Amino acid sequence: MTVSASALFIAATHPANDVKEFLAWARAQNRPMRFGSAGTGGVSHIWIELFGTATKMETMHIPYKGVSQATTDVIGGQIDGQFSDVAPHIPLVKGGRLKMIGLVGPQRNPALPNI
16 A cells, blocks of 8 residues: 655745745735645645635635646746645755645654654
8 A cells, every 4th residue: 555645835935934934924915825736626626725724724726737737836936835745746845946844644754754
């Protein structure tokens, strides 16, 4: 059995370094937070909706035809973030193009203890 972790990713140039800072920044923007996903009704779309509900923040879901298009727009600052699988984004995090600021789940992942 394989388990794939999901996480919240933002641009490496974003001023936030964790979810708490992201939420403070988001509330100061006075607009819905724009999150991309690989399409309507998928897991990442559900994470967006749950995140908005849990944080009482207005979110805007922007569906893409694939995760790579959403990732490109996160890196470029066209959208505020995305929830996506961790594994394919690790090279972009290590390469300084994305920040992974929060894992989805009730506890830290032992493989990613600083997230």
